[in-house]
Amino acid sequence: MPxxxxxxxxxxxRPARQTCRTMSTTPAGVDVRRRAMLDRIIRVDHAGExxxxxxxxxxxxxxxxxxxxxxxxxxxxxxxxxxxxxESLLPQYRARPSALIPFWNIAGFALGAGTALLGKQAAMACxxxxxxxxxxxxxxxxxxxLEDNPELHKELLETxxxxxxxxxxxxxxxxxxxxxxxxxxxxxxxxxxIGCRGAVWVAERV
Amino acid sequence: xxxxxxxxxxSKNLLKFYGLSGHRSGLQVISRRCSTEKENxxxxxxDESEFFENEDDLKxxxxxxxxxxxxxxxxxxxxxxxxxxxxxYPGVAHGMFTRGGVDLALHFCDACNQTLAARMKTDADAxxxxxxxxxxxxxxxxxxVQSRLTMIHPYIEQWPQALGLLVxxxxxxxxxxxxxxxxxDIWFYAGDKSIDVxxxxxxxxxxxxxxxxxxxxxxDRSPGFADTWQFMESRIxxxxxxxxxxxxxxxxxxxxxxx
Ligand SMILES: [Fe+2]
Ligand SMILES: [Fe+2]
Numbered sequence: 001m002p003x004x005x006x007x008x009x010x011x012x013x014r015p016a017r018q019t020c021r022t023m024s025t026t027p028a029g030v031d032v033r034r035r036a037m038l039d040r041i042i043r044v045d046h047a048g049e050x051x052x053x054x055x056x057x058x059x060x061x062x063x064x065x066x067x068x069x070x071x072x073x074x075x076x077x078x079x080x081x082x083x084x085x086x087e088s089l090l091p092q093y094r095a096r097p098s099a100l101i102p103f104w105n106i107a108g109f110a111l112g113a114g115t116a117l118l119g120k121q122a123a124m125a126c127x128x129x130x131x132x133x134x135x136x137x138x139x140x141x142x143x144x145x146l147e148d149n150p151e152l153h154k155e156l157l158e159t160x161x162x163x164x165x166x167x168x169x170x171x172x173x174x175x176x177x178x179x180x181x182x183x184x185x186x187x188x189x190x191x192x193x194i195g196c197r198g199a200v201w202v203a204e205r206v
Numbered sequence: 207x208x209x210x211x212x213x214x215x216x217s218k219n220l221l222k223f224y225g226l227s228g229h230r231s232g233l234q235v236i237s238r239r240c241s242t243e244k245e246n247x248x249x250x251x252x253d254e255s256e257f258f259e260n261e262d263d264l265k266x267x268x269x270x271x272x273x274x275x276x277x278x279x280x281x282x283x284x285x286x287x288x289x290x291x292x293x294x295y296p297g298v299a300h301g302m303f304t305r306g307g308v309d310l311a312l313h314f315c316d317a318c319n320q321t322l323a324a325r326m327k328t329d330a331d332a333x334x335x336x337x338x339x340x341x342x343x344x345x346x347x348x349x350x351v352q353s354r355l356t357m358i359h360p361y362i363e364q365w366p367q368a369l370g371l372l373v374x375x376x377x378x379x380x381x382x383x384x385x386x387x388x389x390x391d392i393w394f395y396a397g398d399k400s401i402d403v404x405x406x407x408x409x410x411x412x413x414x415x416x417x418x419x420x421x422x423x424x425x426d427r428s429p430g431f432a433d434t435w436q437f438m439e440s441r442i443x444x445x446x447x448x449x450x451x452x453x454x455x456x457x458x459x460x461x462x463x464x465x
Binding site: 011046087090094097099101 | 382398401402403405409410
C-alpha cells in the first residue's frame with residue numbers, strides 16, 4: 001500500500017494536533033506542548049496495550065489448554081479491557097495512532113508465543129519483564145501528567161493509575177507462577193526488558 | 207500589578223519593538239484604550255477588538271483587515287500594509303510580516319479551517335441532540351469540502367497566486383500542516399474512529415480530493431462552479447469504489463469532545 005506509506009510519513013512529520021484552538025484560554029505555547037504530550041502518551045499506551053493483548057494471545061495459543069491457561073486468560077481479559085479503553089481515547093484526544101500498529105501486532109504475538117514455547121515458566125518470566133517495564137512507564141506518565149496539571153488530566157490519570165495497578169498485579173501473578181524458575185531467567189528478562197524499552201521509545205515517535 | 211497595567215506594558219513594548227513608539231496614530235489608539243479601560247471595564251469589553259494583548263492578536267487583526275484588499279492588490283505586502291493602515295497601525299506591516307503575501311495566504315487558510323471546524327462542530331452537536339437528522343458520512347465529507355472551497359470564491363481570481371506562494375518549498379511545511387488540520391477536522395467531525403492504517407489512508411485520500419478539486423476550481427468558469435462540484439463528487443465516488451470504502455466510519459456517537 002504505497003499510499004498508506006506516503007501518508008504515514010507525512011503525518012509523522014506533522015506537529016501534534018491542537019484541538020479547540022479558538023476556545024483555548026491558555027497561552028499558545030503551553031497548549032501546543034500539552035497537545036504534543038497527550039498525543040504521545042495516548043499513542044504509545046495504545047500501541048503498548050495492543051502488544052500486551054497480542055502477547056497474551058500468543059501465550060494462549062501455546063498454553064491455552066494447559067493448567068496455566070486460566071491464569072493467562074484472566075490477565076488477557078484485563079488487557080482486552082485496557083486496549084478497548086485506549087481505542088476509545090485515541091479519537092477522543094484526536095491522537096495520531098502509531099504507524100507501526102501491524103508490527104506491534106505481530107511482534108507481540110511472536111513474543112508471547114515464542115516464550116510460551118519455552119515452557120510455562122518462560123512465559124511467566126516474559127510477563128514479569130513486560131509488566132515491570134509497563135508499570136514503570138505508566139508511573140512516569142503519571143508523574144508527567146501530575147506535573148502538568150492534575151485537574152485537567154484527572155480522567156486520564158485515573159485510567160492510567162488503574163491500569164498500572166492491573167499491570168503490577170500481572171507481575172505479581174507471574175512471580176507466583178514460578179517465573180524465576182525459567183531457564184536463563186535473568187538473561188531472558190533482561191533481553192525482553194531492553195526490547196520493551198526500545199518499543200516504547202519507537203511507539204512514542206512513530 | 208493589575209492585569210490591565212500588564213496589558214498596557216505589553217502593548218507599549220510591542221509598538222516600540224515595531225518602531226512605532228513615535229507614531230502618532232498608533233499611540234493614540236493605545237492611549238485612548240488605556241484611559242477608557244481605567245475608567246470603565248464595560249467599555250473595555252465592548253470595544254475589545256482594538257486592544258491587543260499580544261503580538262499574535264495584532265497580527266491576526268491586521269491580516270483580517272488585509273483580506274479586503276486582496277482582490278485589488280493580490281496576496282502581497284501591499285495588501286497587508288493597507289490592512290494595517292485600516293486598523294490604525296500604518297507602518298507596522300513591514301516589521302511584522304517579513305514574508306509578505308504568504309503570511310496573508312497562510313492566515314486565510316487557517317481562518318477558513320477554523321470557520322469550517324466551528325460549523326462542523328455545530329452540526330455534529332445538533333446531530334447528538336437529534337440522531338435522526340444524521341447525514342451519511344459521505345455527504346458530511348462532500349458538504350465540508352464544498353463549503354471550505356466556497357470560502358475561496360471571493361478571491362478566486364487571486365487564488366492561483368496564493369497557491370503559488372503556498373507550495374513554495376520554504377512554505378510547504380506550514381501549508382501542509384494546515385491541509386492536514388483541515389482533513390483531520392473533517393474526519394473528526396464526520397465521526398471517524400479509525401485507529402490503524404485506515405487513520406492515515408483516510409486523511410491522505412481526503413487531502414488528495416481536496417487539493418485536486420481546489421486546482422480544478424481555479425480553472426473552472428462554469429456558472430456557480432457546477433463543474434467543480436461535479437468533479438469533486440466523482441473524485442469521492444472513485445475513492446469509495448476503489449476497493450476500500452472511503453467513507454467507512456462508525457456513526458456519530460464516536461464524536462467526542464475534548465476541550
Ligand atoms: Fe495492560
Ligand atoms: Fe498487562
